[in-house]
Amino acid sequence: MEFLADYAGFLAKTITLVVAVLVVLAAIAVLRSKGRSKSSGQLQVRKLNDFYKALHQGLEQAVLDKSRLKAVRKAEAKAEKLAKKTAAEKPRVFVLDFDGDIKASATDNLRHEVTALLSMATSQDEVVLRLESGGGLVHSYGLAASQLARIRQAGVPLTVCIDKVAASGGYMMACIGEKIISAPFAILGSIGVVAQLPNIHKLLKKHEIDFEVLTAGEYKRTLTVFGENTEKGREKFQEDLETTHELFKGFVASHRPQLNIDEIATGEIWLGQAALGKKLVDELMTSDEYLATRAKHAELFHLHYAQKKTLQERMGLAVSLAADRLLLQWVSRLNQRFW
Structure with missing residues (x-):
């Protein structure tokens, strides 16, 4: 009986804790939804030459003895002073990052980054996009690709670097580049269109459940999840996929x-080495190697448009982290009690 009483008390505390966590999570969702529409952002610019220089000098400091390091620093300072007096203005390289999800959500930042750089960039400069995406929704990646097209239309050279993957919608973006550079084992291609959905009509019919689909327009709804799909509907759906595929093919062919x-x-997809043979890419190299090489002859600027978090969003994040810690503590105590 004492065990049952202890168990009942523990169970009541557990249920209370779970309910409290759910209430907190619901409050977080409300706060974030309210703040999102009002949030704004700002453009962050970082000079990558300073980053590479710091790496080099950090290694020198660790490897060289004091006298040798002093001599090297003196020579570097002299060379920099001379370069400022005699060298012409270096070309600029604007570096962007695009990490794509299925909705190409990073397009929201990309559009502002492109607008900012086009206010200064000329045909003597270069834009380097470090791209990573396995593709996603057609219209979302179509918009992302259109943002990159703005760079080419302005006459600014665009280089796309792919270290891991640029497939399907990701390659739609990549093909806009005047030059495509890929790591040897990056994944490229997947120039195709896919759509899939379950159909539970037979299950509903088995349990005598009717599902009505009313449409105005012969092809307003071709395939459905709940209704009975027809061969005519399948044919139309396949026709739409083929049309989208032809547009995709035409887009890629026009740029490459x-x-x-x-x-x-x-x-199909290909790794970088095979993709080079198929002319999907122009050169095999990592983005690190390419940018480090460009840093020797150009000024590199990394652009990132960062969304500002509202007070509600910051509070929501803090509460979310606290809730996570609370759940971890609860799970730990639960394991200690029953194991």
Whole structure:
């Protein structure tokens, strides 16, 4: 009986804790939804030359003895002073990052970054995009690609670097680059279109549940999850996929005419080394190697448009972290009690 009483008390505390956590999470969601529409951002600019210089000098400081290090620093200072007097203005390289999810959410920041750099960039400069994306929604990646097209239309050279993956919608973006550089084992291609959905019509029919689909327009709804799908609907759905695929193929071919589009637009993927042979990329190199090389002859600026968090969002994040810690403590105590 004493055990049952202890267990009942523990269970009551657990339920109370879970309810409290759910209430907190609901409050977080409300706060974030309220703050999101009012949030704004700012452009953050970092000079990458200083970053590479700090790496180099940090290694020198660790490896060289004091007398040698002093001599090196003196020579570097003299060389920098001379370069400022004699060298012409260096070209600029604007570095952007795009880490794509299925909705291409990073487009919200990309559009502002592109607008900012186009206010200064000329044909003598360069834009380098470090791209990582496995693709996603057609319209979302179409908009992201259109943002990059603005750079090419302005006559500014665009180089796209792919270290891990640029497939499907990701490659749609990459192909806009005047030059595409890929790591040897990056994944590229997947120039195809896919759509899938479950259908539980037979399950509903088995349990005598009717589901009505009313439409105005012959092809307003072709395939459904709940209704009975027809062969005519399937054919129309497939036709729409083929139309989208043809547009995708045409888009890629227009930006990379050197491709055999029918050969590579099969939905297949290739690693960087094979992609070079298929002319999907122009050169094999990591983005680190490319930027470190460019830093020797150009001024590199990394641009990132950062969304400002409102007070509600900051409070929501703090409460969320606190809730996470509370849940971890609860799970730990639960394990100690029953194991």
